[in-house]
Amino acid sequence: MSSPPGGYAALMYSTPDGSKTLTASLTAGDAAVDIAKDYPKLLDGLVKTALCGGQAGSK
Numbered sequence: 535m536s537s538p539p540g541g542y543a544a545l546m547y548s549t550p551d552g553s554k555t556l557t558a559s560l561t562a563g564d565a566a567v568d569i570a571k572d573y574p575k576l577l578d579g580l581v582k583t584a585l586c587g588g589q590a591g592s593k
Contacts, residue, residue, distance in 0.1 A: 545577070549585055556584040 547556040558580065562569065569576070 547581055547585060554585050556581065 541562055543560045545556070545558045545560075548554065560569075560573070
């Protein structure tokens with residue numbers, strides 16, 4: 535039995551003036567849910583919510 539590739543990612547973002555920062559981490563491995571396909575959309579929403587005044591609307 536083989537398992538999907540696992541790994542981790544760490545992210546750090548800041549507004550240009552440094553007034554807001556976002557640090558996040560993601561660990562992937564043997565989970566029943568594969569977030570790889572949804573990750574870009576989730577990351578975009580997280581960054582917009584945390585750093586852009588909560589305006590995470592869709593594109």
